[in-house]
Amino acid sequence: MTSAQGHSPENPFPVRGVAIRVAGWIDKLGAVWVEGQIAQLTLRPNSSTAFITLRDPAADMSLSLTCPRDLVVNAPVKMTDGTQVIVYGKPNFYTGRGTFSLRVSEIRAVGIGELLARIERLRRLLDAEGLFDPRLKRPIPFLPGTIGLITGRASAAEHDIVAVATGRWPAVRFAVRNTVVQGPNAVPQIVDALRDLDADPDVDVIVLARGGGSVEDLLPFSDETLCREIAACTTPVVSAIGHEPDNPLCDLVADLRAATPTDAAKRIVPDTAAEQALVTDLRRRSARALRNWVNREAHTVAQLRSRPVLARPLAAIDARAEEIHRARAAARRDVKRLLATEADRVGHLTARLTTLGPAATLARGYAVVQTIATSGEPHVLHSVSDAPAGARLRIRVTDGAVTAISEGSE
Structure with a gap:
């Protein structure tokens, strides 16, 4: 059984057969409106056909157009490379050269308002x-x-x-x-x-x-x-x-x-010059600000140092020390005066006691007679009845004491 033409190497299509079939398929397509930019416009001398390459500005794609020369020459605006146009044409396949193009019957330039x-x-x-x-x-x-x-x-x-x-x-x-x-x-x-x-x-x-x-x-x-x-x-x-x-x-x-x-x-x-000037200005301003800060702080320190509490930090202590010295001297003077007064008073009291005391009386020739009880406790003799015959007596004189035996009263 023989295979269909064009489906095996034994029964191929001739070139004209493929070209005629492609032309027939493309001829079935209807006319279309296409927009693009004119990438190339060729008007050959003594030729009634103009050749245009229409390019898509957003993609690397283009179409070949053919149109009557008068359609380009008599267009409402001048057709040049880069002109944005809208064309109306019918796809066409030229069997003699095996090329595809769009046969244009109408060209409209896109106006500024539309753009x-x-x-x-x-x-x-x-x-x-x-x-x-x-x-x-x-x-x-x-x-x-x-x-x-x-x-x-x-x-x-x-x-x-x-x-x-x-x-x-x-x-x-x-x-x-x-x-x-x-x-x-x-x-x-x-x-x-x-x-x-x-x-x-x-x-x-x-x-x-x-x-x-x-x-x-x-x-x-x-x-x-x-x-x-x-x-x-x-x-x-x-x-x-x-x-x-x-x-x-x-x-x-x-x-x-x-x-x-x-x-x-x-x-x-x-700008190099402007940046260098800016750096110089910033350096000058920073140096001035630093100097002002140092001067301000130095002035503050000088003010603090000039205050009495810092200029003479021991002045308050010295003043208090003088007060303490005066207080100590006054206290010592008062104590000495008090001691002297009390010493005088004690001396007077001592003299009075010495004068009024029994020792002084004894020194004038008097004696103190005491009886010695059996318990050993001495008692001052107040009456002759307190010293019967045979009672032990203790007689105290200015320089000592002697013991004696009573012989009775007289």
Whole structure:
């Protein structure tokens, strides 16, 4: 049994058979509206057909278009590379060359109003997703060692940034990536350069720079793919696109927006002279503050030392010592006077006692007679009856005592 044609090496399709079948399948497709940027427009002399390459600005994809020459020449706006258009055409496969193209019957240029409306819709979408949140902004390093720069080749923006940055800080280094900055090829090249610099560990900050231009010229910097790539970078990104009035969406996603490329260089690189002047001023201010503090503390110490309690710390003790000495002298004087007075009084009392005492009486020739009882206790003799004959007597005189025997009274 013979296999169906095209399903075995023994019974293959001829080239024309495949081409005719592919053309038939594609011819069954209906006409479609397609939007994109003109990447290449070719108008050959003496040819009634124009050839256009239509590119998707958000992806590395393109379509080949063919259309009548008059459709391009008589378009309401001038068709050039980078023009955003909407075309209506029918897919077509040319069997003679085996190529696919879109046969265009209508071309409409996207107006400025429509472009701005699309940018506004994209802005609201990215804002709702939080890509503009200030809390997600990465801080710019104070002194970046290497600056990644994405800009056009030999552009004024590159010259301004490099000149201003090196003038402010001569040691700064640049990693420059030159790309196209407008047209259909801008977004893919800028995204590749951004990824390359973000992966470089030596790059501390990335600057995306371009000079001024029309809304159409700055369209790549409001592209959704580029905005999301900036948000995904781990390295801080500075957007320096156009001039002050220009405000593409990448300005809102970037970590820092600079009004101009020159402003970007000033904001990411410190000025050597200004920093040295600041250091000098801070040193002078700190030295003055330190001297003022030392003088203030020295004045405080001098005031404390000038106080009497610190100037003459023993003055209070000396004053009290003099009082103590006077008190001791007065006490000693009073005690001596009291002792002398009492000594005189004791002497007078002693003299009186001596005069009135029995010893003085005995000294004048008198004697004290005592009877000695059997118990041995002497008693003063008061009456002759107390000393009968034979009683023992003790007679005390001035220089001693003698014993005697009573012979009776007389």
